[in-house]
Amino acid sequence: MIGFIVKRFINYAILSAIATLSAYVLASLILNPAGRYLGRNPRPSDETINAILNGLGVNPHTPVVERLWTWLVNLVTHGSLGDTIHNTSVISEMTARAGTSLRLLILGTIIAAIVGVVIGVWGAVRQYKFSDQAISYASFTVLATPSFVLGILLMIVATFVNSTLGIQLINFTGEYTAGLDGGWWVHFWDRAAHLLLPTISLALMGAAGYSRYQRSAMLDVLSADYIRTARSKGRTRGSALVRHGVRVALIPMSTYFAYSFATVLAGAAVTELVFSWHGMGEMLVQAITQSDINAFTGAILFNAILVLIAGTLSDVVYAALDPRVRV
Amino acid sequence: MSMIEEMPIADTSAGTQDVIRSAKPVSRFRLVLSRLRSTPRFWVGIVGLGAIILWAVFGLVPNAWNATDLDVYNMGSSPTALHWFGTSDIGEDIYAQTIVGLRKSLVIGLLVGPLAAIVAGIVGAVAGYLGGWWDRVIIWFIDLLLVLPSLFLFILLSPIFKSLSWVALIFLLAGFGWMIMARVIRAQTMSLRERDFIKAARFMGVDTWTIIRRHVLPNVSSLLIIDATLGVGGAILSETTLSFFGFGIQAPDVSLGTLLSAGQGAAATRPWLFVFPAAILVFTVLSASLVGDALRDAVDPTSGVNRD
Numbered sequence: 001m002i003g004f005i006v007k008r009f010i011n012y013a014i015l016s017a018i019a020t021l022s023a024y025v026l027a028s029l030i031l032n033p034a035g036r037y038l039g040r041n042p043r044p045s046d047e048t049i050n051a052i053l054n055g056l057g058v059n060p061h062t063p064v065v066e067r068l069w070t071w072l073v074n075l076v077t078h079g080s081l082g083d084t085i086h087n088t089s090v091i092s093e094m095t096a097r098a099g100t101s102l103r104l105l106i107l108g109t110i111i112a113a114i115v116g117v118v119i120g121v122w123g124a125v126r127q128y129k130f131s132d133q134a135i136s137y138a139s140f141t142v143l144a145t146p147s148f149v150l151g152i153l154l155m156i157v158a159t160f161v162n163s164t165l166g167i168q169l170i171n172f173t174g175e176y177t178a179g180l181d182g183g184w185w186v187h188f189w190d191r192a193a194h195l196l197l198p199t200i201s202l203a204l205m206g207a208a209g210y211s212r213y214q215r216s217a218m219l220d221v222l223s224a225d226y227i228r229t230a231r232s233k234g235r236t237r238g239s240a241l242v243r244h245g246v247r248v249a250l251i252p253m254s255t256y257f258a259y260s261f262a263t264v265l266a267g268a269a270v271t272e273l274v275f276s277w278h279g280m281g282e283m284l285v286q287a288i289t290q291s292d293i294n295a296f297t298g299a300i301l302f303n304a305i306l307v308l309i310a311g312t313l314s315d316v317v318y319a320a321l322d323p324r325v326r327v
Numbered sequence: 328m329s330m331i332e333e334m335p336i337a338d339t340s341a342g343t344q345d346v347i348r349s350a351k352p353v354s355r356f357r358l359v360l361s362r363l364r365s366t367p368r369f370w371v372g373i374v375g376l377g378a379i380i381l382w383a384v385f386g387l388v389p390n391a392w393n394a395t396d397l398d399v400y401n402m403g404s405s406p407t408a409l410h411w412f413g414t415s416d417i418g419e420d421i422y423a424q425t426i427v428g429l430r431k432s433l434v435i436g437l438l439v440g441p442l443a444a445i446v447a448g449i450v451g452a453v454a455g456y457l458g459g460w461w462d463r464v465i466i467w468f469i470d471l472l473l474v475l476p477s478l479f480l481f482i483l484l485s486p487i488f489k490s491l492s493w494v495a496l497i498f499l500l501a502g503f504g505w506m507i508m509a510r511v512i513r514a515q516t517m518s519l520r521e522r523d524f525i526k527a528a529r530f531m532g533v534d535t536w537t538i539i540r541r542h543v544l545p546n547v548s549s550l551l552i553i554d555a556t557l558g559v560g561g562a563i564l565s566e567t568t569l570s571f572f573g574f575g576i577q578a579p580d581v582s583l584g585t586l587l588s589a590g591q592g593a594a595a596t597r598p599w600l601f602v603f604p605a606a607i608l609v610f611t612v613l614s615a616s617l618v619g620d621a622l623r624d625a626v627d628p629t630s631g632v633n634r635d
Binding site: 015016018019022023026027030031032140141143144145146147148149152153155156159259262263265266269270273284285288296300303304307 | 477485572587598609612
């Protein structure tokens with residue numbers, strides 16, 4: 001089992017590394033960091049621009065391979081990802097933002113997985129009944145809604161609720177209220193209130209996708225002989241379904257989870273932008289609009305590491321659920 | 328990531344018992360069609376999609392305003408008999424704009440879905456049939472794109488595509504929308520390669536490209552049709568997301584994404600600027616994906632959803 005997980009981990013690690021390096025090369029070829037200075041009035045001299053670009057290690061006159069090598073050497077020897085165009089280090093920018101994104105991502109993914117699995121199983125057990133049809137159409141509708149539309153619709157609902165109740169019950173702009181006074185508890189409560197809508201938005205999208213797959217997987221299992229055997233041994237229907245059914249139906253879900261995680265990341269980036277959170281998603285998009293190669297690569301590295309963790313985690317779950325892997 | 332490779336081949340002989348009993352053998356096409364006809368989800372989807380397409384084509388006829396007209400006497404008005412979906416700040420008729428945007432989004436979706444499916448078919452079949460290094464390189468490339476969310480790549484590439492016309496966006500979306508299906512097609516091709524009819528063709532000396540074109544691709548065509556249908560909705564979602572953040576369709580062109588982006592600021596105070604285009608977008612994507620889902624069940628009844 002350890003061998004299996006280590007093998008998968010190395011596979012994911014190589015993939016993440018290649019993804020980051022190719023992101024660096026692609027960004028270097030496409031983005032034009034000099035454009036930012038050329039548009040200035042008065043225009044800085046070529047020497048100044050070159051000096052700035054050299055300092056950041058993004059001068060387009062240096063060959064891409066050479067820049068990539070310098071970037072790699074810096075990463076290995078100093079553990080540094082270079083500087084952003086605002087002359088802050090990418091690492092410090094990332095540490096400031098990562099918490100924001102992780103809070104949303106971890107909560108959203110966990111809620112999505114639990115809700116998705118539960119309603120998927122329920123839909124399969126009650127196949128073609130009204131509740132199954134309702135869940136199916138609801139998840140199709142959510143899957144047909146772009147995440148930014150879902151976020152804004154939630155905001156419209158929240159505004160309506162707030163104006164009906166006459167108090168600011170649900171906060172939804174930004175991550176916390178600026179300049180809030182009060183103790184630790186007040187701050188915690190304020191952040192939790194801001195977290196509400198983005199998490200619902202992300203969890204809804206995820207749960208809709210997971211529930212469709214879980215329903216299919218569960219339907220495959222329900223007709224299997226071993227469920228009948230378990231029933232004939234005298235197990236109750238519920239016990240047979242949970243102990244023998246859900247457990248087996250979760251095996252394909254663990255691989256689907258790893259494989260859909262990149263989509264979740266993109267969805268989280270969009271959600272952050274809609275709710276004006278200053279997280280990694282915003283950093284990535286801003287890096288592209290401001291032609292900031294180092295910041296872009298940093299953001300991609302962050303995503304690649306998350307995919308690496310999610311992939312390995314799902315393999316651990318896979319190995320735990322499927323005894324055949326452990327041999 | 329191994330799940331998608333383990334998808335069972337659509338077995339043509341399975342599930343014959345639930346349809347037409349006659350002396351003559353039933354063709355696969357008739358079989359799929361009769362299964363489709365008994366799926367309510369298919370009818371909901373196809374009627375919805377048909378209605379949306381008809382509306383996009385003829386919707387402007389009964390309306391008094393064009394998308395570019397400005398009604399300076401009714402700026403920012405709510406939905407009235409004169410302006411069915413209300414007007415924007417500068418007096419643009421939201422109904423007319425929605426239809427023009429819908430046309431563009433539909434054209435993009437209906438082109439990108441099939442295009443991506445064609446790429447998926449060719450890449451998957453080549454990887455699965457040739458095997459060896461070809462296969463390894465292609466699979467690595469596909470895995471790489473699955474680790475890097477394609478949305479981020481779209482945004483990265485957008486500076487190039489912004490300067491070109493909106494048609495370039497179609498190729499961009501199709502160029503990154505084929506990976507998942509290519510893996511499935513590859514797995515199918517690998518088992519097809521060992522079937523007798525392909526072996527026979529190979530031993531008769533038929534060249535590789537002809538085998539892929541004449542024997543492999545027709546045998547995975549049902550999967551490609553499903554992929555093309557499901558891809559329509561996915562492409563529209565990608566396009567609107569990109570356009571919403573200003574990376575896709577550029578002014579003066581209008582798509583549902585740019586329209587939603589313009590209406591976003593006033594979403595809470597004047598919801599008609601946002602809610603109408605959003606509802607039409609969701610309805611369009613929903614119809615397309617219902618058709619795709621019903622097709623998948625009809626082609627492969629063992630895929631889990633439509634069985635007793």
